[in-house]
Amino acid sequence: MTDAPAIELKDVSKRFRVRQGGAPTLKSAALSWLKGRGRKDFWALRDVAFSVRSGETLGIIGSNGAGKSTLLSLVAGTMAPTRGAIAARGTIASLLELGTGFHPDLTGRENVFLYGAVIGLTRRRMRERMEAIIDFAGIREFIDEPVKHYSSGMYVRLGFAVAVEVDPDILLVDEVLAVGDVSFQRRCLAKMDEFRRRGKTMLVVSHDLHTIRRMSDRILLLDGGSVRGLGDPGEVVGRYRAAKGLQAAEGMRREWGTGELRITGVRFMTSDGREASSVPWGEAVLARIAYRAERPIAEPVFGFGIADMEGRVLFASNTQMAGFDIPRVEGEGRVTVRIDGLALAAGSYLFSVSAHSADHTTSYHRLDNAFVLSVESDMRADGCCWFPCRWQMGG
Amino acid sequence: MTGLIRDVARRRELLLILVGRNLKIRYKNSVLGFFWTLLSPLFLIAVYAVFARVLRFYRAGDTLFMPRLVTGIIVWQFVAMCLNDSLRAVLGNADLVKKSAFPRIVLPLATLTANLVNFALSGVVLVAYLQIARMPVQGLAWLPLVLATHVALCLGAGLIVACANVFFRDTEHIVGIALLAWFFLTPIIYTFDYVPAGFRDLAFINPLTGIVTAYRWMLMSDVAADARLIAASFIMAWTVLAAGAAVFQKLQMRFAEEL
Missing domain, CATH: 2.70.50.60 (abc- transporter (atp binding component) like domain)
Structure with missing residues (x-):
């Protein structure tokens, strides 16, 4: 563990412009401009500040719409904050919507290489990890089949296997435990425990308060985009339960x-x-x-x-x-x-x-x-x- | 701009994998795949050749008509395919964009590169045809510049289209109409000297006019336009790239929230 925080957020705010209805089109943009009706502002996060030590597991809880997923997107760097600054050190892999991003026409193996390249790993590193990924996903005989022939369970297993076996420095986990069968969930939890023991940094979003409390070092409670609590898992979960x-x-x-x-x-x-x-x-x-x-x-x-x-x-x-x-x-x-x-x-x-x-x-x-x-x-x-x-x- | 180039250099492995994916999907893992992509320009060539003949658009014995048409269509096809594919370059990879923070420029760049491979193959077919038709070549030293300008135009326009389709999903309808207009505003089924004298200089504001003219001058020793007009066209092409890169650079951080 080093002293420098793995993730640091300084007064981060994120504003979304909410559109009224439907997919954005030039036609609707022109119409609403003519009618003088702009988009509504919605602040998904307001002045969020915290840091995560290297090797720490931070759980994030809060009701739907509290800003949990937005927070993960900001840390992953897929979105930029409207105000404030975010620093994250190291490669980041996310377990968000497992298996999305796989291209149906490519084989499992090709998708694994694509995923590795997306998060910034070299082909050589991916080749080294390939065996471990195939083993963990348990789909050896299908790895060279196009993923469109996969069952949804195989999809999810491969998605999880890739994300954890690429050995990122920071792992972002969003509601992963809601998918897969019980035995797979148990293996996921075991893998995350191992991850934690090896001193990796994790950000975990979950509604499963029991699990998140058990695996987190600290818990962040979000409500309406603001931090309502940050600290001891038992205490924050208790406070959240009472408020809910x-x-x-x-x-x-x-x-x-x-x-x-x-x-x-x-x-x-x-x-x-x-x-x-x-x-x-x-x-x-x-x-x-x-x-x-x-x-x-x-x-x-x-x-x-x-x-x-x-x-x-x-x-x-x-x-x-x-x-x-x-x-x-x-x-x-x-x-x-x-x-x-x-x-x-x-x-x-x-x-x-x-x-x-x-x-x-x-x-x-x-x-x-x-x-x-x-x-x-x-x-x-x-x-x-x-x-x-x-x-x-x-x- | 330098930022974009540095991003791409750093993530060239990703670019290569994406190019491979695009080609693989297009050609569906078959050697015949490329010939299928040639079918559409061949069909266009056939249609225009027949119509031009029926409408007596060219005299019997005009040996330059077909080579001009074939060159024009192949050059055009690269632009048209790039723009059509660029519509989905970012939108079609929404899952990747929402999940990870790689530089988004690799997506339209991969689309362009895959189409460039396709264009190179078409180019071989084109040159073979022109040689069989005994067309003399000249000034091949200019080829790198002409090709680079052609690519710059495709990339610049592709970046704008890829961006626009994220923010306005009806961009594809507009692009369809724009491509049709652009096709007829460019000397593809005709040459620039068919343009009325008063509009001829104006025609070179269209970057593709200069590009098509330059290809024909090189590959079949066709009539050359005034070098200054060609230069103006080329400058327009690079301007499109600069504009496209600027727009893309400015908007790429907002992609994830719009998808």
């Missing part, structure tokens, strides 16, 4: 009730008293529910529920079920529920709170799916829960 959850929760939120007893707010705390919207798996979390009673209310029942992002209830309980009797409330106050470890898989969850009468005839206030709580975990499993479990032979 809030957005998703907007549509799921329901509120009703008579209003005699109002829930004025919910705060999540860790057991040491820090406020947190994201907690590690297995750690205790306290939900502090603030209320205000307009008049004295006898025997109120407070409840909470946890649902997944689709609104399916995973768990719900209340003071009555728990045998925790509240004789009466009046004015402002708080009631806190302590959950000793959320046995949930990593992800975001919707939190509901309610206050109703003991006989269930009157709903004072219900806030369904109004809050978001995220659970962080490295542990992988299917389903929405995570139970501690251990395997052994025999037994």
Whole structure:
């Protein structure tokens, strides 16, 4: 590793001129000029500044349209920034839309040479790598066939093999893990791990938060073209999950009730008293529910529920079920529920709170799916829960 | 301009591979491929020869008519094929352009070079024909300059067309019409002395007029035009190249976002 950053962006902004509809033609350009209606400006990136050390893997996350792909294009040098400067040192290979750029009439071998030449490698270097590429792609008997006869899987495998086997200094990866079958994806991940161990620099864009968190040294969070976070993978992913959850929760939120007893707010705390919207798996979390009673209310029942992002209830309980009797409330106050470890898989969850009468005839206030709580975990499993479990032979 | 040349020198391997690809695709891996590309100029020659005869455009016994026509069509064909192929030079490689930051100039340059190979083969056929027709050659020392000017014109116009088609996808319709007009404005099926005297000097603003005239003067000892007129035509051709290079240089960074 050297001290000089492999990639450096200084206050980079990128503006696109958005055209209204269809392919650009001279006719439409002339028409819109006559009508005095120009193109609209759209800033895909605004004042983005960061640097990536040589040998570092930087993950980039953000919702669709946040500017992730534009950022990769700028680093790859296929687009120029509107403002600011970008420096990247070394050969760059990109795993963007695998296999695009292959010419259907050329053979696999010829396409490999073409790709190498495009990213700036010599024929000799490509000849040296050819065997490794063929092996990794696993298409030895088809390498001298025109790629138009390839299956889509062979296409993708060859695309990936070429990009990683040309041994670039910087590898740009955009949503590669969305293609191919499971075994191929596993090999891709292994290859990227190897890449990382060999001290290569990687920029990885993915929506798969679990994978990106595991493989990145740092994560950059983009939102609307601006940097919203850069740092520790767990922390940035947690923040992103919480923000995404809030957005998703907007549509799921329901509120009703008579209003005699109002829930004025919910705060999540860790057991040491820090406020947190994201907690590690297995750690205790306290939900502090603030209320205000307009008049004295006898025997109120407070409840909470946890649902997944689709609104399916995973768990719900209340003071009555728990045998925790509240004789009466009046004015402002708080009631806190302590959950000793959320046995949930990593992800975001919707939190509901309610206050109703003991006989269930009157709903004072219900806030369904109004809050978001995220659970962080490295542990992988299917389903929405995570139970501690251990395997052994025999037994 | 020097920047463009340096880019190309650095990436000559890419240029060679792209030229090979273009030729391979055009000729579909067959030796007969080249003869297929000759079919179209031969057809043009046949059509114009028959029509000229039927319309009594030339006297029986005019031994220069056919050699002039054949020379003109072969010279024209290089320009026309370059421009037609240049339409797709950048657009047809959108995937490569969006993926990697190589100097874009290699794309139209590869199109040109592949067509130059084709033109060289056609040239052999042309010279063989002119020799069989017993046409005397002269001033072959000028051939490198004439050929370079011809190539400069093809490249310059090709760069402009390749760029324009990225930004305006209806360029191909315009190019089709422009090529038709250019064909008849150039002394291909006629010679420059058919042009009315008042317009003759003007005809040499068209760079191709000087180029066709120079080829005919060299390869079949045809009538020479005033050297100053030829020079004017040649200067126009190099101006087109300078303009094309400037336009391309300025716009190439915007290709990826337009594709």
